């Protein structure tokens with residue numbers, strides 16, 4: 001998907017700073033930006049009240065960097081304004097461009113469930129808040145350098161049993177929209193890392209069971225939940241395609257599957273358009 005989009009360019013009035021952007025962006029999805037420059041100074045990308053610093057590297061025409069930006073599932077504006085800002089010794093070079101947004105409507109799912117499965121004890125709630133704090137802290141200290149490359153690997157081959165962004169209602173009450181995808185797989189099915197990175201969390205969490213968080217650098221994090229087995233440890237570097245664990249049914253689930261979340265620049269996005277190959 002990322003490779004086949006029509007690319008439009010925006011060039012600054014004075015310098016050589018230039019951005020390639022897709023024709024459209026979509027709410028709940030990531031989009032690729034390529035920055036071209038004539039120097040290796042860092043470039044600050046700004047969009048939707050967020051920012052990301054990238055470091056251009058030398059290529060055949062000068063210097064360039066790729067980055068994934070993202071729009072939240074509930075982004076409702078007609079376009080998103082993207083700016084690239086480069087500080088030179090002689091001044092600041094800026095390019096700005098508006099990218100039209102195609103609005104995707106995500107499905108709703110209404111379920112009637114026994115109250116005991118919805119309401120949590122104080123002990124379990126406290127445990128959940130403690131785990132959320134650990135995740136939040138990790139997400140605030142990500143690696144700056146990019147370790148991922150275009151084309152992510154689907155972690156298991158099984159079909160999608162629940163897609164990204166589904167808004168679930170339990171007994172009429174809205175829950176958080178589905179932050180990732182559920183992929184079918186029997187207990188014991190090998191799970192592969194979707195890109196190169198470093199394991200930042202490998203631990204048992206209340207809702208998501210045995211969970212692995214991989215930091216791929218430059219704001220990209222992948223999350224694998226409900227595992228029956230860990231095959232990597234916290235702090236360990238991993239390669240794209242490396243088996244990191246096995247599918248299971250740990251945490252609050254009704255059966256074995258892989259819940260997979262991809263976070264890009266602080267928001268969860270639909271990983272499906274980013275997969276370029278099966279594993």
Ligand SMILES: [Zn+2]
Pocket residue numbers: 162178180181182259260
């Ligand atoms: Zn899920």
